[in-house]
Amino acid sequence: MGADLQHGGSRRRRRSRAPISQINVTPFVDVMLVLLVIFMITAPLLTVGVQVDLPKTEAGPISGDDEPLSISITKDNVLYLQETEVALPDLVPKLMAISERRTDVRIFLRADAAIPYGRVMEVMGTVNRAGFKKVALVTKLETGAK
Numbered sequence: 001m002g003a004d005l006q007h008g009g010s011r012r013r014r015r016s017r018a019p020i021s022q023i024n025v026t027p028f029v030d031v032m033l034v035l036l037v038i039f040m041i042t043a044p045l046l047t048v049g050v051q052v053d054l055p056k057t058e059a060g061p062i063s064g065d066d067e068p069l070s071i072s073i074t075k076d077n078v079l080y081l082q083e084t085e086v087a088l089p090d091l092v093p094k095l096m097a098i099s100e101r102r103t104d105v106r107i108f109l110r111a112d113a114a115i116p117y118g119r120v121m122e123v124m125g126t127v128n129r130a131g132f133k134k135v136a137l138v139t140k141l142e143t144g145a146k
Contacts, residue, residue: 057139068106075112103131
């Protein structure tokens with residue numbers, strides 16, 4: 001009497017499945033989407049920190065590859081160099097120190113729309129007399145511009 005003990009009689013043999021060799025990219029995509037949303041929210045916050053209501057214009061953007069210095073005049077007539085409050089007599093020495101006495105650096109002058117034109121020209125004239133020739137006025141692009 002011989003019996004087949006290897007296969008267990010009427011039991012069917014289980015098939016072993018091969019391991020899956022593909023990478024599951026769903027967690028990777030989820031992480032990338034979360035990072036994208038985070039950067040989309042934080043990117044506008046990384047601009048110059050002084051809040052200024054800029055006047056509107058139809059002028060195009062200025063191109064350049066170097067990082068410009070920013071001078072801002074708030075609606076309260078407070079002058080800022082980058083994000084540091086500064087008095088007008090101290091502006092030129094601080095500009096010279098930051099630019100390492102190079103007068104060819106670009107300077108963006110941002111002024112609130114409520115600031116009188118004379119104050120803007122006073123600051124711009126002070127910077128220009130110090131030898132800085134690359135001074136640009138920053139404005140907002142009109143929504144109806146072409």
